[in-house]
Amino acid sequence: MKLLLLSILLFTSLLGSCQTKPEAILENTQVASDKILIVYLSRTKNTKAVAEMIQEQVGGTLIEVELVTPYPEDYRAIVAQVARENESGFLPPLKTKISNLDQYEVIYLGFPTWGMQLPPPMKSFLTDNNLSGKTVIPFNTNAGYGVGSSFKTVKKLCPKSRVLEGFSTKGGVERDGILFVMEGEKRIEVKTQINQWLQRIGII
Numbered sequence: 001m002k003l004l005l006l007s008i009l010l011f012t013s014l015l016g017s018c019q020t021k022p023e024a025i026l027e028n029t030q031v032a033s034d035k036i037l038i039v040y041l042s043r044t045k046n047t048k049a050v051a052e053m054i055q056e057q058v059g060g061t062l063i064e065v066e067l068v069t070p071y072p073e074d075y076r077a078i079v080a081q082v083a084r085e086n087e088s089g090f091l092p093p094l095k096t097k098i099s100n101l102d103q104y105e106v107i108y109l110g111f112p113t114w115g116m117q118l119p120p121p122m123k124s125f126l127t128d129n130n131l132s133g134k135t136v137i138p139f140n141t142n143a144g145y146g147v148g149s150s151f152k153t154v155k156k157l158c159p160k161s162r163v164l165e166g167f168s169t170k171g172g173v174e175r176d177g178i179l180f181v182m183e184g185e186k187r188i189e190v191k192t193q194i195n196q197w198l199q200r201i202g203i204i
Contacts, residue, residue, distance in 0.1 A: 031106050036060030037098070040110030041121050043071070043078075046141045046171030049182035051110045053194050054139065057204060060108070065121050066095040075174050082114050091124040098129065106135045107161075109154060112171065113140060116148030123157065132160035137201070141171030167197045 038060050042048035048064065055062055069092070071078045085092065111122045138154045140147050151166045169190050172178045182190060198204045 031058075033059030034061075035103065035105040036108070037101075037104040037106070038062050038108040038110065039065060039098075039125065040108075041065040041112070041119055041125075042110070043112060044172045044174055044179045046180060046182050047110045047112055047139075049180075049187070050139055050141060050167075050169065050171075050190065050194070051108070053187075053191050054108055054110075054198075056191075057195065057198055058108075060106075061104075063096065063098065065125055067121055068093040068095050079115070082120060085120040086115055086117055090120065091127055092120050094121065094124050094128065096125070101129055101131075104134065106137065107131055108137045108139060110139045110141075111150065113142035113145065113148050113150055116145065116150075118150040118153040122150075123153070126154065126157040131158050134161050136161040136163045137203075138163070138166035140166060140168040142168060143173040143175065144170050164201050165197075167194060169193060 036058055038051050038055055040047050040051040040062070042051070042064065051062055054060075071081060084090070109122065109126075111119050114120075136154065136158050138151055140150060142148075147166065147168050154166070155163045172181050195204070
């Protein structure tokens, strides 16, 4: 009887260990560079710089989101236009088209915070492109006020995607005439933050 109980316990222990191994293997799986896409929207080039830092770590293809009709250069004019678009739900048409989206498994989405929301062009991108079954990883630059509702909106617009923890850092403050800041000590600081974030979410 004791021998039978010992055999059952041993079998249960082995079965439990077998069930936990696939998750461990999955967590450590590296995605090939040609399966990674880094899509970004950048007005003052800070988000672009972060996108390039991420590419240095994980590889992948960089693509900038461009509009059919670009936003005005004047800061107050773009703030007013974006406010109207957010209020009406207008999605600006995009010049950017990705014909081979199916080949990518991991999509990094980079954008600034506009009006404490996800910028309308990124809403357009997520509405125009089906990211079902893909891993989506958002990253953000802002003027110091945080991401607002942008990460929540990404999850809402990617209901059938695996959305991982996002990254956010302070960029320029265009309102105050502080534009590109991702250089010198700031660049080193943000690169360190990105490395820590990628480790935390199990990418590297």
